[in-house]
Amino acid sequence: MSETELQPPESEGETQLDEDDRLKPEFVRAVLDAVDAGDAEAARALVDPLHPADIADLFELTPAEDRGALAAALADMLDGEVLAEMNDYVRETLIDALEPGQVADIAAELDTDDAVAIIEDMDDEDQRAVLRALDPDDRAAIEAALGYPEESAGRLMQREVVAVPEHWTVGDVLDFLRADETLTTDFWEIFVVDPQHKPVGTCALSWILRTPRAIAVADVMAREQTLIPVDMDQEEVALRFQKYALISAAVVDPDGRLVGMITVDDVVHIIQEEAGEDALLLSGAGDGDINEPIRESYSARVRWLVANLGTALVASTIIAFFGGAIEQMVALAVLMPIVASIGGNAGTQTMAVAVRALATNQLTQSNTIRTIRREITLAALNGGTIAVLIGIGAALVFGNPSLGAVIAAAMLINIVVAGLAGVLVPVLLERLGQDPAVASSVFVTMITDSMGFFAFLGLAVLSGLVPLA
Template identity: 70%
Template sequence: MAETPRPDEDDLMLAELPAGEGARPDDRIDDERMDEENTLKPGYIRAIQDGLDAGDKQAVYELVEPLHPADIADLLELLSRDERHELAAAITDLMSSEVVAELNDYVREDMMESLPAASVALIAEQLDTDDAVQLIEDLDEDDQQAILAELDAEDRIAIETALGYPEETAGRLMSRDFVAVPEHMTVGQLIDFLRDGHELPEDFFEIFVVDAGHHPVGTCQLSWILRTPRAIALGDVMKRDQTLIPAMLDQEEVALMFQKYGLISAAVIDDSGRLVGQMTVDDVVHIISEEAGEDTLLLSGAGEGDINEPIRDAYSARVRWLVANLGTALVASLIIAAFGAAIEQLVALAVLMPIVASIGGNAGTQTMAVTVRAIATNQLTRSNTRRILWREMRVGMLNGATIALLVGAATAVIFGPTLGVVIALAMVINVFVAGMAGVLVPVAFERLDQDPAVASSVFVTMITDSMGFFAFLGLAVLSGIAG
């Protein structure tokens, strides 16, 4: 009798992993689609584009079907707008809520606007409340109302309540799917309650214990519940000391609280202290990534910096800071013009001026980046501003002295010792001023309740350029080598 062939270990492993839930259904074909950095290969994307051009929806579907929802979202973002809509039409049943939740904000908004309200409502009903809110919050008011009208009453009320909170607050971002039980329950009663279902969330890790007014009084992790005898009261096993998040708290502050206290989840409360939702660490990871990227882009005045952002929005976000930079550059130009006669007498000044300005600008940018990060993470507050300023001034002096020694020596060899001393002193002054400006400009923005990352670089650059030119040219005139 012929022996039945044994499946190899890879086949057994793949059979145990459901498609779209952490592993792809056939890792053996990953080399055809994904490179070593886990991104879609250009050849694979071209094959899909060729299928779309040929109108072969079946071939396109077969190419896309094995992908994880997150990879399908990546694929949609890599295509042009027209190709994106053609692909969505070819893989309709693969366009799950998981795919939509992973899409870039601009891509998702564009695709939702092209779908009928009933279709968007169907997707929203499959999402958690916070993801559903993210799905429709950026749409036009008319589109929002049309979609909300298609939802059932419970989902509509939850989403409308969330939209009532300001953007980027805990109330807008929180999940309303959580488990809350009264304090008088025993562990056994809680276990029976959880096993009975009662329309519980699909995933949860913590039980919130509330009083009669629905105010949170403690929390219980599932691991505690499973290891505690049934007869023990929840009040004896729960953790009463908990971190509560006000619904109006900014998302950046929420992320800092999770980081500071090592939270996995936390209760969100309204103005009266009632439990209204929860924030979980997966939400916070997204917030941290978003805020970090946002601050980096704002420092350069690049707006949101999204490659899918409409050209008009990208233009308007960037051009206003370029215009502002033009104005600040004129200040430096006026200083140079004031020393025009000195520059004409000694051409070496024109050769060396960019070095002074460049080093000062880089020093200011370094300090500014450290300061903005310290403000964002609450490391720099009103109580320690003077200490941080004094620290950066000392760092500036050390950096300035080091660079001055190098530049001064080289200049002395090439242009003479007097000019070497002049540029060395100018370098010390400019790097010292750059350190002060890198702290004071972001702090001033923060004191005025403005985002310190928005345009600090424009003003720091103006100060370092202007001071660098003024110090260098002014010292050159005072020394008598030009004038």
């Protein structure tokens, strides 16, 4: 048998994806052409083989002005699974175009966490209309989840769990799983609870399947488990899943009672969101989503640019103070941007490491001093290397060894200060209860620019290279 014959046949849906599992441009164009031609049946035939996540991608790749027509053509495919996979901004636009009853029907198909993700961003009036259209049990579950803080475990969890008492046998559990048709279909662990509905252990499905029916659940369950408080921030939840290699975890209320569970598929999304969020906050780019409305993107970005303008005035004031010295030697003006630029890059490197370490709990109060010493050591090594290079280069280019020595010393000072600022600013913001990713870049840039100019121009004057005025 040839190697070709051994390969599994490529499914119809896979032919629409490129080697990176992205929808091919020609496929997207074909679907939109069918919609433009009014041939909804042809559009549905093209889209039918796709996974819900790929259908969500199709809507995200479609221009905003064409999404309404695409949604109308694929109305029967626009179900809860597709909306749950969709970009928040794109989903919000489509949800706004649906009737409350339609949204309620979609939400009823989903687990609590996915239903909440769809409903939570709606306007209060629309949200109430959707909740009224739900059946009482679904409405109560979603209202309870919406009562928890945003980005908390309560919002992230699904309330559909499999919980059994510890006095049951494995046979009792198997009979229960087979008989109760209302149980959630996606779970990996069974939670064992006491009479107060407090979790006392867990049983993996594999243990249940491999254990004789007569054995008590209490004899095979794992009593050690990771419990997630209902008000825990989702970033901390993700860190616990990563640290303890969890597949699912029980969520408990303040009294310790089981109220839901979080599964690893939800945490994967959170890890991706939080990582991207921190990177964007460092740059002051807001959500950084290409589907975000222009007005919201403008508002998020311009306020940090205005703040940056204010901090830039500090550096400008230092330059103005040494204006007379700069006039005496043009080379100072030529070399100033190099000192500031290299210092800024060094500060950004250290700041990125510090913010990530804070976000992943690698940098804590117990190792802050050691981390600061480490970053200063790195900064001194980097600064010494760059100082030698720029010092020799400036001396050769301008034929002035004193100028080379001055810029070398200034470069070393600025990179060391940049390393110190890059770790201290995020740590101080975190200690003050602020998100270190939000404002760190503004302060670190101000410090490196100001110190770079002050050190370079100040050393030039102190060394007698140029007079102050």
